[in-house]
Amino acid sequence: MAEESRGNNGTYQLITPPNLLKVKVGNSDGAPGFDLKAIELATGAVDNLADEFEERLKLETALITKLSKDMDANPDRAERLAKKIVRIARDIGGLGSTYGYELISDACESLCRYFELIGAPNRASGEVVRAHTEAMRAVMNNRVRGDGGDLGKELVNSLDGLVDRMI
């Protein structure tokens, strides 16, 4: 069903296609949504992947540390190395909270912010990068899930403060 109307920027058509998705998934008792059992099953399935994530985290933080040292030693390659670091940080940061490691996501966000704000990658300090990977290692090795409470917040604030100071 389509209707034509006139808005501030000219004519537009409003089209309401049939909601075939709802027809496919709707059930006879009319109750919408995912029930608790579905959420539990899905959460449990994600928990089963957590070991794999932890393994990956170990490797990726080690790689970021290595890249940061390469960056210090080879400023002419800083741009390429910085891009790699940011890509890895975005990847693992994009998964951290999903597996209950909120502090990992926060540390990665802080690291990405550092590179966004520093401007020229050859100005970036490997020491700042390693402060972030050290934090991630501490979280990971000690299995600090969630936001880490007050200490977790202090850690995130310290990393943010370090970035603010060093840009």
Place this chain on the structure above:
Amino acid sequence: MAYRLEHLRILIVDDNAHIRQLLRTILHAVGIINIDIAEDGVLGFEAFCRLKYDLVFTDYQMEPLSGIDLTDLIRTSKKSPNPYTPIIMISAYSDESRVQKARDHGVTEFLAKPFTVERLLSRLEKVIEEPRPFVKTDTYFGPDRRRKQDPTYGGPERRSNELEMVDVSVRDLSEQQRAALRASRESADKIASD
């Protein structure tokens, strides 16, 4: 289970193998069994044109074809078998300009990474229960970009305070955990003060 999901066919387009695995795991756990995967936007559109999909999940940043480009193709290409297909874009980039860009290219819903199971399912539920009408103008074809004001909608923020089924905050840290976090904090503070 409230929804009957076994008849849905979903396409996941993401160049990150872990995200593909995570999405597939969650969707499969809630009963969606027909899940196809594409590793980039080009393969994604090829797959989209071959079979009938009820929903597409796509990453934002991919090469050679981004999630935005894929969305454009689904919405406007003559080859697209169904331009009305709901598209949920998933991205670590959740700043307003990117979300707006995604909307302006016809994305139905946006989900910021990292996401929880609850947040993913709530986006899916939104697409099912509150489908957007489509708007066609000279310069745009896609879901209506307006939503009615919803004071409980937390947006794509990563650190939102929206109520979730699972409490992920840690109430009690062990001494070892506290010592580890303290040491990291002190290390960062030392670098900042040097």
